[in-house]
Amino acid sequence: MIDNKAFYSISSGLYLLSSTYNEHSSACLINTFLQVASHPKRVMISLNKDNYTHELVDQSHVFHVSVLSCQVNMDFIRNFGFQSGKDSDKFAGYSTDLDSLGNKYIKDYVVSDFVLKVVDTLDLGSHDLYLAEVIEAKISADDEVLTYEYYQKVLKGTTPPKAASYTTDKKIGYRCPICGYIEEVEILPEGFVCPICQAPGTIFEKIG
Numbered sequence: 296m297i298d299n300k301a302f303y304s305i306s307s308g309l310y311l312l313s314s315t316y317n318e319h320s321s322a323c324l325i326n327t328f329l330q331v332a333s334h335p336k337r338v339m340i341s342l343n344k345d346n347y348t349h350e351l352v353d354q355s356h357v358f359h360v361s362v363l364s365c366q367v368n369m370d371f372i373r374n375f376g377f378q379s380g381k382d383s384d385k386f387a388g389y390s391t392d393l394d395s396l397g398n399k400y401i402k403d404y405v406v407s408d409f410v411l412k413v414v415d416t417l418d419l420g421s422h423d424l425y426l427a428e429v430i431e432a433k434i435s436a437d438d439e440v441l442t443y444e445y446y447q448k449v450l451k452g453t454t455p456p457k458a459a460s461y462t463t464d465k466k467i468g469y470r471c472p473i474c475g476y477i478e479e480v481e482i483l484p485e486g487f488v489c490p491i492c493q494a495p496g497t498i499f500e501k502i503g
Contacts, residue, residue: 307443309363311375312340313400314348316355320399321380323348324372326443328360336429338411341422347380349423356413358427359398364438365445367404372446373492377474395431405435467503469496477502 313322327341340360342349352358374385390402394410410431417424468479474492478499487496 309441309443309446311361311363311401311405312342312348312352312358313361313398314351314355314358315393315398316351319351320386321348321351322375322385322399322401323380324376325360328362331426336432337414337426338409338429339424339426341419341424343422352413352425353416353423355398357396357398358411358413358425359394359396359400360409360411361400361405361435362407362409363441364404364406364436365441366438367441369491371404373474377492402435406438406440407432407434468501469499470502472498472500 307326308328310325310328311322312325312328313320323342323346325340325342328338329340330336330338338360340358342352348358378385386399386401391399392402393399394408396410396412398410400408408431409429411427412430413425413427415426417426467481468477469483470477471489471492471494473494474489476489476491478487478496483496483499487499488494489496489499
């Protein structure tokens with residue numbers, strides 16, 4: 296038996312991964328970022344193959360990871376976690392810069408930054424695992440790091456369907472068609488709005 300809820304107890308952070316290829320840039324949220332060697336310094340991340348950011352990393356073989364601060368708000372989460380970079384400019388309205396490998400990255404709500412170059416790739420099925428060499432690393436702010444537990448328990452965030460930790464446990468209630476948030480109730484109260492993206496309850500889909 297596999298209890299999908301057990302995977303939520305695995306400690307991890309919430310990170311913003313961005314990549315640029317042929318002047319096309321995108322970014323997405325990930326909770327898979329781990330240092331795996333010290334000499335040379337190497338890390339690994341996994342990306343859903345359906346993500347537009349995955350397409351850019353696969354072509355450029357470089358990417359940027361920003362460790363996020365607890366000061367991040369849900370507008371930021373919704374922008375980078377629940378929409379595609381193919382459909383919108385996710386960077387609009389945020390302070391940005393280019394790193395030494397040409398990746399566009401966000402400067403808001405960031406504790407530290409890593410500039411990375413892919414050295415190997417492993418096909419995991421729904422995701423690709425990227426082993427990368429750390430080219431640069433810096434501290435950007437003295438803030439508390441955003442953990443996935445904080446995101447779920449304090450910010451009441453949900454897991455995007457393309458995340459590595461996404462599960463399909465059957466639930467009864469109503470799902471927001473915009474961000475995927477599920478309100479587990481028999482009937483939505485009058486005037487209900489999504490706590491994640493502020494969508495009206497009138498567009499929620501009944502599930503279960």
